[in-house]
Amino acid sequence: MHEKPKEYCGLCAVSGGADVLDRVHQGLHTLQHRGQEAAGIMVSFQGGECRLHKASGLVAQVFAAIPGSWPVQDIRRAISHVRYGTAGGSTAMNAQPLMVNIAGHTVGIAHNGTICNAYSLREELLHEGAIFQTSTDTELILHLMARASKSCNGDLWKALEEALRRLKGAFSLLVMIDDLFAAARDPFGFRPLAIGDFDDGGYMVASETIAFAVTGASYVREVEPGELVIWGAGNRMVSRQFAPCVRRAHCIFEHVYFARPGSRVFEDSVYEVRKEMGRVLARECPVDADIIVPVPDSGMYAALGFAEESGIPIDMALSRNHYVGRTFIDPGVNSSRQKLVSRKLQPIAEALQGKRVCLVDDSIVRGSTSRTRVHTIREAGAREVHMRISCPPHKFGCYFGIDFPEREALLANKVPAGDLCRSLRLDSLGYLTKEGMLSCVKARGPEDYCCACFDGNYPVMPDQLDRRL
Ligand code: SF4
Known part of the structure; x- marks a missing residue:
């Protein structure tokens, strides 16, 4: 993707087994692509004592020296989070997990998604005298739990269920209450959340199964939509349905762009789905070109599928500088973002000169960086530049955790369909259809x-007050 929406969050937890801290740390590191703004780990020890370490920065920076005062061998469970804020702004105070005291119990929480009645709930809680320490959606859940704990006679698991039933929108959650741990997922299952286990009796819960691959965990199953899974005494897994799942609504954009190709999300391999999207795209929008050029890294697997189906050779004619940090800056600072994007990908003239080039990418958001890229590829000597996109045009915002720019800024809304190709200065442009995109997922x-x-x-739909797109 050229103009990346803000990444959102990644979750990883470990319950029981050996090397809890090392496993959660490794697992979280594999999820860095889901958020680069802040990272945090909360651990619990035998007896219920909990500790938290979090800060702004990448996982490797935040945990360069795992807190030395922690008796690492006594850690029983851990929850962790990487963040790039979609709600609540980009400040260190919004780093997660959040850890508070409710009715004498230590409660920790880490959240992926966006609660789309957050504004209304916050207004209600403020009116009742609540004091917020952060501006994240996540803190609302703790306030709702604290209020519900009275009517639940201090049973914080019941209070958590009550709180979750009040939320609208997308939430995959990790929750720690003293030395017990739970994972929950909203009734639509917008964001992925999977359970794995280790041979030594430990469990891992993570946004993506790539975290299992590096730590040696085996895939067990997903946390189901509307399900709360609690790991209690003896590390036994207990399932509760806190709300019915009336329909699933998994985010297709996880397969198009967000999740890592080495992961399974929503029971399908991201690698296979993404490659299949390229094959279907090649059938729906064939091209007469000499080379297929992936836009690294996100267009890579769709380009492989496109080249395989079309029989046109693939060539890595865009060289990526891996030492350029995030290419997403403030949505308003377009020129800065474009400078970073230009530094990140350089066209290789030797591969492009005199060629009819077909770029394959996963999506176009605003269009400005696509336009710049087409220009640089022509300058490098390409004779023709075509583009194929492995999803349909983006025309609407997202209330469920992906921070696209406002609708008016989306290219497909700014430019009539018939003018898109000319607007990007391309020789031809083709998008995957919605039907074609959905034909690539198999498990659901x-x-x-x-x-x-x-x-x-x-x-x-979000509450009226939360409709900010
Ligand atoms: S609207 Fe949001 S949740 Fe739905 S597919 Fe798009 S990005 Fe995913």
């Missing part, structure tokens, strides 16, 4: 996916 049906940023059909 097309009706189990959210495609709202493409078709405007939101599985759940």
Whole structure:
């Protein structure tokens, strides 16, 4: 993707087994692509004592020296989080997990997603006298739990269920209460959350299964939509359904762009889905070109599928500088972002000169960096430049955790469909259809996916006060 929406969050937890801290640290590191702004780990020890370490920065920076005062061998469970704020702004105070005291118990929470009645709930809680320490959606859950704990006679697990039933939107959660641990997922299952286990009796819960691969955990299953799974005494897994799942609405954009190709999300391999998207795209929008050029890294697997299906050779004619940090800056600072994007990808003239080039990328958001890239590829000597995109045009915002720019800034809304190709100064442009995109997922049906940023059909609408797109 050229103009990346803000990444959101990644979750990883370990319950029981050996090397809890090392496993959670390694697992979290594999999820760095889901958030680069801040990282945190909260651990619990036998007897219920909990400690927390979090800060702004990458996982490797934040945990360069794991807190020396922690008796690492006594850690029983850990929850962790990487963040790039989609709600609540980009300040260190919003780093997660959050850790508070509720009715004498230590409660920790880490959250991926966006609660789309957050504004209304916050207003209600403020009116009742609540004091917020952060501006994240996540803190709301703790306040709702604290209030519900009275009516639940101090049973904080019941209070958590009550709190979750009040939320609208997307939430995959890790929760620690003293030395017990739980994972929960909203009733639509917008964001992925999977359970793995280790041979020594330990469990891991993570946003993506790539975290299992590096730590030696085996995939068990997903946390189901509307399910709360608690690891209690003896590290036994207990499942509760806190709300019914009326329909699934998994985020198709996880397969298009966000998740790592080495992961399984929503029971499908991201690698296979993404490559299949390229194959279907080649059938739907064939091109007469000499070389297929992936836009690294996100267009890589779709380009492989496209080249395989079309029989056109693939060539790595864009060289990526891996030492340039995030290419996403403030959405308003377009020129700065473009400078970074230009530094990140350089065209290789020897591969492009005199060629008819077909770029394959996963999506176009604003269009400005695509335009710049096409220009530089022509300058490097390409005779023709075509572009194929492995999802439909983005026309709508997302209320469920992906921070696209406002609708007016999306290229597909700014420029009439017939003028898109000319606007990007391309020789031809083709997008994958929605039907083609959904034909690539196999484990679940097309009706189990959210495609709202493409078709405007939101599985759940935010409260009026929360409609900010
Ligand atoms: S609107 Fe788009 S990005 Fe948001 S959850 Fe739905 S498919 Fe994913």
